[in-house]
Amino acid sequence: MNEDEFLELVRKYQDRIYRHALYLLKDAEDAKDMTQETFIKAWQHRAKLRQKTIHSWLLKCLRNLCFNQLKRRKFQVHLSGDDEGDMFGMLLKTHENKSSPSPEEITISQETKQLVHRAIGELPPSMRSIVIMRELEEMSYKEIAAVVKQPENSVKSTVFRARKKLREIMNNFMEI
Numbered sequence: 028m029n030e031d032e033f034l035e036l037v038r039k040y041q042d043r044i045y046r047h048a049l050y051l052l053k054d055a056e057d058a059k060d061m062t063q064e065t066f067i068k069a070w071q072h073r074a075k076l077r078q079k080t081i082h083s084w085l086l087k088c089l090r091n092l093c094f095n096q097l098k099r100r101k102f103q104v105h106l107s108g109d110d111e112g113d114m115f116g117m118l119l120k121t122h123e124n125k126s127s128p129s130p131e132e133i134t135i136s137q138e139t140k141q142l143v144h145r146a147i148g149e150l151p152p153s154m155r156s157i158v159i160m161r162e163l164e165e166m167s168y169k170e171i172a173a174v175v176k177q178p179e180n181s182v183k184s185t186v187f188r189a190r191k192k193l194r195e196i197m198n199n200f201m202e203i
Contacts, residue, residue, distance in 0.1 A: 036069070036081065043082075044089055047086065047089060047159055048093055050144075050148070051155060064092050080173070086174045150193070150196075155189075158186065158189045
């Protein structure tokens, strides 16, 4: 893979990889760092990368880097409060104009998105990652299984349990 091909690869996958890292880490700066680290590793291994599996390889590399970062965080003292609200604000996209929704509809849609993103953030990192791949990245169970190196049925089971847990979390949010 030459430099131009690699730059095209970065352009194609950079946003997806960053969003995935942001969901896992809940910190914009760490997500940028892990995205950059992922592409540095991809550059170092460019001779071994295959076009057919590059997306899976990038996600697997990112997951490993993010999980290592989360482990390191456990041993660090956090001096500031949780910036979770800021992360979800960045993740929310503006409402798409289908037929000029009312301000009330826009507000309800934004609040619902915030709750869903917040609920996803409550999931354990490994479960969160699989849900992101399935629900947000719209990857097939087979593709996810290749990334996480688990049987396809295990991935399906994890998605099922994650959806159940998300419903519970959402119900708890609605009760508050």
